[in-house]
Amino acid sequence: MAEDKTPDPVDIHVGRRLRMRRKDLGYSQQALADALGLTFQQVQKYEGGSNRISASKLHATAMFLKTPIGFFFEGLDDPEGEDSTAADLANEMADFWSLPGAPDLARAFTTIQSTGMRKHLVDLARAVAGEE
Structure with a gap:
């Protein structure tokens, strides 16, 4: 059975939030990569959601970007099925913030x-x- 290569929606969301915060602070992908001991291509994959960010790298990223870890998950649908209006708005804002x-x-x-x-x-x- 072939493995599904489609990125997980949570990984895409976390990547968008990462990109939004990185750009908000004015860091390049290379600057973030250097701080985390990665290549800028790996940061691109994180931001695109095609590669998952490990817990330790997410923690290091949050420390470098001076951001609470929860920030990367804000706007995800609530597993309890509550109103998703805030999640929709957060996703819309992440899309906007990533535009040049x-x-x-x-x-x-x-x-x-x-x-x-x-x-x-x-x-x-x-x-x-x-x-x-």
């Missing part, structure tokens, strides 16, 4: 004092997205 420029855009947006200007920026983004 998204962290810079989010940081700049939060510094805009005028609520009217923030609304105009959101309206502009929606208009541009509708043109594509």
Whole structure:
């Protein structure tokens, strides 16, 4: 029987959260790899979910990124089957945060004092997205 090579959804989720936090702190894949004694290709595989992060590497990653280990699991569906709205939002945010420029855009947006200007920026983004 052939082994299924499809990445586990949990590994994909943890990888997305890893990428989001790494980018948020401005680290390259190479910088993280160097800190963990890995190749940048291994970090790519972690972030893509194609390779699982061992408990010891996840701990070392959390220490390097100054992040609680639970951060990497935030947004996963609750095994009790409770409301998944928070999990859906966390997954959506992880997808957004992994886009080039998204962290810079989010940081700049939060510094805009005028609520009217923030609304105009959101309206502009929606208009541009509708043109594509």
